Amino acid sequence: MLAERRSGAVVRWLLGLATAAMIVWLAVRYWDDLRLIDLQVDAVGLLGAVGVSITATWCLALGWRELIGGYGTPLAPRPALRVWMLSQATRYLPTGLVPIAARAGLAAPLGVNRAAAGASVIVETATLVGWSAVFAALWAPADWLGTAGGWLARIVLGLGAAIGLVTLPWTLAGAGTWWRRIDGLLRRAVVLRWLSGRMHPDSLSAERATVWRATFVYGLAVAQRLMAAVLLAGALLAAGADDIWLIAGATAAGIVVGMVGITPAGLGVREVVVAALLSERFGVGDAAAFAIAVRVLEFAHELVLLPLAAAAGRAKPAQTAG
Numbered sequence: 001m002l003a004e005r006r007s008g009a010v011v012r013w014l015l016g017l018a019t020a021a022m023i024v025w026l027a028v029r030y031w032d033d034l035r036l037i038d039l040q041v042d043a044v045g046l047l048g049a050v051g052v053s054i055t056a057t058w059c060l061a062l063g064w065r066e067l068i069g070g071y072g073t074p075l076a077p078r079p080a081l082r083v084w085m086l087s088q089a090t091r092y093l094p095t096g097l098v099p100i101a102a103r104a105g106l107a108a109p110l111g112v113n114r115a116a117a118g119a120s121v122i123v124e125t126a127t128l129v130g131w132s133a134v135f136a137a138l139w140a141p142a143d144w145l146g147t148a149g150g151w152l153a154r155i156v157l158g159l160g161a162a163i164g165l166v167t168l169p170w171t172l173a174g175a176g177t178w179w180r181r182i183d184g185l186l187r188r189a190v191v192l193r194w195l196s197g198r199m200h201p202d203s204l205s206a207e208r209a210t211v212w213r214a215t216f217v218y219g220l221a222v223a224q225r226l227m228a229a230v231l232l233a234g235a236l237l238a239a240g241a242d243d244i245w246l247i248a249g250a251t252a253a254g255i256v257v258g259m260v261g262i263t264p265a266g267l268g269v270r271e272v273v274v275a276a277l278l279s280e281r282f283g284v285g286d287a288a289a290f291a292i293a294v295r296v297l298e299f300a301h302e303l304v305l306l307p308l309a310a311a312a313g314r315a316k317p318a319q320t321a322g
Contacts, residue, residue: 045235049228054301056224061085063217064124068107070172070210071116083107085309087121089302116206123172125259126164127215131222132255133161139249141277168215169208226251229294236290237282250277251294271295 058081065080075083087103100118107117137158142151229251233239239247251274258270271291278287 042235042238045231049231049235049297050301052224052231053228053297054305056221056228057085057301057305059217059221059224060088060124063127063214063221064120066210066214066217067120067123067206068112068117070206070208070214071113071120073110073112073116075110075112079110082309083110085302085305089306123168124218127168127218128222129256129259130161130165130168131219132252132259133157134165135222135226135252136249136256137161139245140253141246141249165215165219169206169211172206172211173208222252222255225255228297232293232297233290236293237286239282243281246281247278250274253277254291 061081061084062077064084065075065077068075068080083103083106087099087106090098090102100121103121104114104118108114137154140154142154226248230239230244230247233243233247237243254270254274254277257273271288271294274291274294275284275288278290281287282290
């Protein structure tokens with residue numbers, strides 16, 4: 001048992017160091033690119049963008065706290081922020097499986113079921129994509145999907161995402177039932193038999209009311225991220241009130257494409273989409289600089305919040321409210 005704990009600690013430290021190195025490298029890389037563009041920076045707008053962006057990150061952690069509480073393990077805000085921040089940072093590492101394993105491993109000492117913690121990453125990603133798709137359908141340019149029937153595609157995408165968000169509480173509440181139906185098929189495959197034995201069906205079903213709250217908080221976080229992008233555009237591009245919906249829609253579209261892209265955390269993909277959608281209004285150079293600046297903003301506040309989250313230390317699960 002002691003050897004397992006030590007090996008687990010070594011893995012967590014190595015993962016943390018690799019993640020920190022990756023974030024620092026990416027931040028330096030994007031900062032060097034941003035310095036090539038000469039922008040007039042409004043300090044007040046920039047500070048506003050930083051503040052709203054940090055608040056959005058805090059809301060994302062609170063959304064996960066609500067979601068994981070629906071699986072039967074309520075957490076206090078501080079340990080929830082620690083687990084979410086440390087696992088979220090691993091999204092810059094290759095493959096999309098690292099954040100799942102990281103969140104499951106970090107949440108397990110707090111009494112969170114590993115299967116539920118891992119599944120929460122998938123649910124969280126789907127929820128964020130859903131909200132971003134709704135906002136993109138509302139505000140992004142009509143031809144952002146690159147199709148002849150741009151408006152029809154937007155309607156289909158927006159309605160599909162909205163339906164998915166509305167039905168998510170019922171979907172998660174019945175996850176255990178669906179798992180039981182496919183469990184027999186998994187046990188027939190040698191490779192998947194181990195996975196089947198590790199995931200208890202009851203651990204995958206979440207409380208509907210809690211999922212509703214988590215979905216709302218995630219939506220609020222996405223809206224705040226779009227607001228931070230608008231404030232950043234005002235600080236860097238002197239964007240006016242008429243540009244608010246264009247910037248918000250382009251940013252939302254970038255999030256959608258980036259999250260379903262093939263690169264870690266949508267690196268490069270999201271920036272290309274945002275720059276392309278804003279180039280006609282602000283020019284290619286300024287639009288590209290803005291897209292990079294949005295990513296730099298995320299890096300900057302994550303570099304500040306990560307040490308604070310790590311310093312929070314491990315804490316016990318919160319007491320259930322009476």
